[in-house]
Amino acid sequence: MSKRYDFRDRIPPLSSEEITRHKDFDALLQAFEGGRKPEAPVRRLRPWVVAAAAAAALLAGYLLWWPSPGTSYEQLAEAFFSSRPFIAPPLPELEPPSEVVTVNAEQGGVYEFSSGSRIVVPTAAFRDDKGRLVEGEIQLHFRELLDPVDFFLAGIPMGYDSAGTHYLLESAGMLEVYATQNGQRVSLxxxxxxxxxxxxxxxxxxxxxxxxxYNVYYLDPAEGNWVYRGTNRTKWFGSASDADDEPEIQSLMQEREEQLQTLYRQKTEALEELERRVPPPPKPRAPQRADRNALVFELDLSEMQGADEELLAFKREFQGMLWQLAPGQNLSDQDLVAPDGSWDDMRLNPIDELEYELVLIDKEVERKVRVRPVLTGEDFDKAQQAFQSKMQTWQRQMEERQARIEQERAALEAEFAARQAALEKELDERIARLRAQGLDYAANRAIIQRKVLNTFRVTSLGIWNYDKPLSPILARNTVRFKDQHGRLLDNTQGWLVNKNLNTVNRFFVSAKGTPLIINEPEGEHLLWILTSENKIALLPPERFRTWFEAPERQPELVLTLVDEPLDSEADIRRILNL
Incomplete structure (x- = not known):
């Protein structure tokens, strides 16, 4: 195609009927005055008054929180923790990171993370802070917290208050999930x-x-407590891993682990294929009104490359369709003028549902600008009405698509659950036959760690936890803590872990004495305190056991101050041996 193109301003003048239709100046004045809000009177405060008020407030706060000799441990602990955020990572630079995936907010999808966890996002699932449907791409942040080190570094309390009783929650897996668009949080x-x-x-x-x-809990930061949300579906993920098994049993367990992982990948791929097999219907293109402050012009689409059928049909329906420069380009009329006065050729490249790239060609020169198709007057009003009707149809089609996907997804879930059950049964029977021949666990009552797959539905973005409440206090002793240099540890926080329980008990440390709560006496207990210099003072399990099993427990515990930098999560795990 070779044509000569030039550009002229093509916005038609307003007709007399359009001028008359918008000539109600009384109504305009009434709308303007009705929208005004009375201005609040401006009050000027002298600087010395402000300074005196600030000093008084500071002094009042100092007096309010300065502990009197009779202040109880509970009052000190309440003042300490209430002065900090409910979720307060003790070492913010080492807070566990999130994995981030990009999600098409309108289409949703299935997303798997490096651990094997996955999340299924439905279509049109997010709203902005004004309640409007979020369109385009969002970033989904997914963070897994799986063991005491994760809980410690994330600063998430594991205490749970219910019916006047304080419990400690033992976790089978915790996650934080939230979504952002352009750096702003969006909601479900x-x-x-x-x-x-x-x-x-x-x-x-x-x-x-x-x-x-296990139960499901949601962390309500406003209430400062875990909220019970029912029970969850939990099943083994993979097989038990015990180094004391005979080689034959170890081999079968490894085989089961690999086959279950393969089956899980097949299931994930099948669910992703389902999303592709039932694609969303094309979303109607919203009409754009011409901006009288922008450069508006006509284009002949009859032979232009890149003019898709939808655009051509739009042009046939609205013969008065014009084009204007997309905002944010800082171009003038002269930028669209060819070097010799007119362009030899043009083509359109779609960018998104609103914009196109217009390529202007003159011999060896190419100039690219972003443009939008626009309408004026009655054409725009008519197109807007048609768009609303098409949007209703599109939303109904999206709902039908979602219903179909949910139905087929349920069938796939059932199919793969049956395949997994059959696979596990067959391998369990083979392992049982080997054990019947004398190949058994060397220590079948050992405590081991196993993976589980927790399935549940997130109804609010935030922090969710699979837990079971541990029994109330079984032992309680009041002790004071010192480091190996004789320095008393005070006004900070400590953590106690039982290596047989997947939780961590956070407590306030007071030089006046700290009630040490032990929920389960069996197992290896590890205690540490974080000093004001961000160093760890440690009481290892063997010294804790010696103190705990003594006929008369000493009122003081000497911890070892570890004089090492805490630069990474690996440093924390190495020092704590967790």
Whole structure:
């Protein structure tokens, strides 16, 4: 195609009918005055008054929180923790990171993470802070917290208050999930939910055949407490891993692990293929009104490259369709003028549902600009009405698509659940036959760590936890803590871990004495305190056991101050041996 193109301003003048239709100046004045808000009177404060008020407030706060000699431990702990955010990472630079995936907010999809966990996002699932449907791409942030080191570094309390009783929650897996667009948080629509399969870990006896029951809790930061949200579906993920098994049993367990992982990948691929097999209907293109402050012009689409059928049909329906420069390009009229006065050729490249790239060609010169098709007057009003009707049809088609996907997804879930059950049964029978021949666990009551797959539905973005409440306090002793140099540890926080339980008990450290709560006496207990210099003072399990089993427990515990930098999570795990 070779034509000569030039550009002229093509916005038609307003007709007398359009001028008359918008000539109600009384109504305009009334709308303007009705929208005004009375201005608040400006009050000027003298600087010395402000300074005096600030000093008084500071002094009042100092007096309010300065502990009197009779202040109880509970009051000190309440003042300490209430002065900090409910979720307060003790070493913010080492806070566990999130994995981030990009999601088409309108289409949703299935997303798998490096741990094997995955999340299913429905279509049109997010709203902005004004309740409007979020369109385009969003970033989904997914963070898994699986063991005491994760809980410690994330600063998430594991205490749970229910009916006046304080419990400690033992976790089978915790996650934080939230979404952003352009750096701003978006929320989950009230009628939408995310399906999550979280690979967690539990500590169980080696011969336990079924995963223990767990509840689902949502962390309500406003209430400062975990909120019970029911029970969840938990099943083993892979097989038990016990180094004391005979080689034949180890081989079968490894085989089961690999086959289950293969089956899980096949299931994920099948669900992703389902999303592709049932594609979303094309979204109607919203009409754009011409801006009288922008450069507006006509284009002959009859022979232009890149003019798609939808655009041509739009032009046939609205003969008065014009084009204007997209905002943000800082171009003038002269930038669209060819070197010799007119362009030899042009082509259009679609960018998105609103814009095209217009390529202007003159011999060896190419100039690229972003443009939008626009309408004026009655053409725009007519197109807007048609768009609303098409949007209703599109939303109905999206709902029908979602219903079909949910139905087929349920069938796939059932199919793969049956295949997994058959696979596990066959391998369990083979392992049982080997054990009947004398190949058994060397220590079948050992506590081992096993992976579980927790399945639940997220109804609010935030932090979710699979837990079971541990029994109330079994032992309580008041002790004071010192380091090896004789320095008393005070006004900070400490953590106590039982290596047989997947949780961490955070407590306030007071030089006046700290009530040490022990929920389960069996197992290896590890205690550490973070000093004001961000160093760890440590009481290892053997010294804790010696103190705990003594006929008369000493009122002081000497911790070892570890004089090493805490530069990474690996440093924390190495020092704590967790």
């Amino acid at each position: 629509a009230p009628d939408k939910e995310l399906l999550v399969e979280l690979v967690g870990r539990v500590l169980v006896p080696a011969d336990q055949t079924e995963p223990p029951p």
